[in-house]
Amino acid sequence: LMVNHSAGQYVNGIVHTNGIESVWALLKRGYHGVFHHFSDKHIGRYVDEFVFRLNDGNVKRSTLDRIDSIVFGFSGNRLSYKMLVLI
Numbered sequence: 001l002m003v004n005h006s007a008g009q010y011v012n013g014i015v016h017t018n019g020i021e022s023v024w025a026l027l028k029r030g031y032h033g034v035f036h037h038f039s040d041k042h043i044g045r046y047v048d049e050f051v052f053r054l055n056d057g058n059v060k061r062s063t064l065d066r067i068d069s070i071v072f073g074f075s076g077n078r079l080s081y082k083m084l085v086l087i
Contacts, residue, residue, distance in 0.1 A: 026050055 027050050031038060038046045052073075 023050070023054060026054060 027047070030046070030050055035046065
């Protein structure tokens with residue numbers, strides 16, 4: 001696969017390769033530094049957590065605003081331990 005950089009198509013608005021590189025860097029830091037292992041069974045949950053961290057991690061937002069968005073995300077969702085181990 002060849003990329004024609006002179007065509008200017010590798011950057012589209014705010015989306016560029018630096019964004020995906022920071023996603024992978026954050027995921028790798030979480031894997032090696034926090035969790036040490038991602039189970040295949042719950043890999044989607046780990047990825048969802050890091051997606052949330054990236055999307056909601058705007059440092060210009062106050063902590064209370066972040067907590068409000070977490071609580072809003074929980075509302076109407078219930079995950080029991082039994083459901084967690086069966087998934």
